[in-house]
Amino acid sequence: MKIIEIIPKDNYVLYIKDENGTSGLFDLKPYLESEAFEPLKKREEFERVYNGHYFIEWDCGADLSADTIEARWQTL
Numbered sequence: 001m002k003i004i005e006i007i008p009k010d011n012y013v014l015y016i017k018d019e020n021g022t023s024g025l026f027d028l029k030p031y032l033e034s035e036a037f038e039p040l041k042k043r044e045e046f047e048r049v050y051n052g053h054y055f056i057e058w059d060c061g062a063d064l065s066a067d068t069i070e071a072r073w074q075t076l
Contacts, residue, residue, distance in 0.1 A: 001066040006056055008047045012040070014056075016069060024073035026064075036062045 005017040009025070012032065017023040028046070031037040039060035040046040050057050057063035 001070045002053050003051055003056065003066055003069070004053070006049050006051050008049060012046060014049065016056075016073060018066075018070075022075060024075040026069050026073040031062075031064075036060070 002019040003016055004019050005015075005023075007015040009015055012028040014026045014028060015023065016026055028037070028040065032041055037060075040058060040062060045058060045060060048059055050059075052063075054066045055063050056069070
């Protein structure tokens with residue numbers, strides 16, 4: 001899966017669209033208690049998501065692979 005669009009939404013959810021036009025929602029809340037993702041509890045940090053196309057990452061070092069996203073997102 002190649003990610004072409006990411007939009008941070010309310011309640012720590014990411015809207016993600018892939019190269020095939022499939023879109024879905026990825027709930028980041030279950031990850032927020034881990035040390036790597038804890039800084040994302042601050043809304044401004046959460047919103048600074050970077051699209052690496054085969055992964056997404058944040059300045060704090062937290063990242064998710066496209067495979068992880070594809071396995072756990074809710075397609076629309």
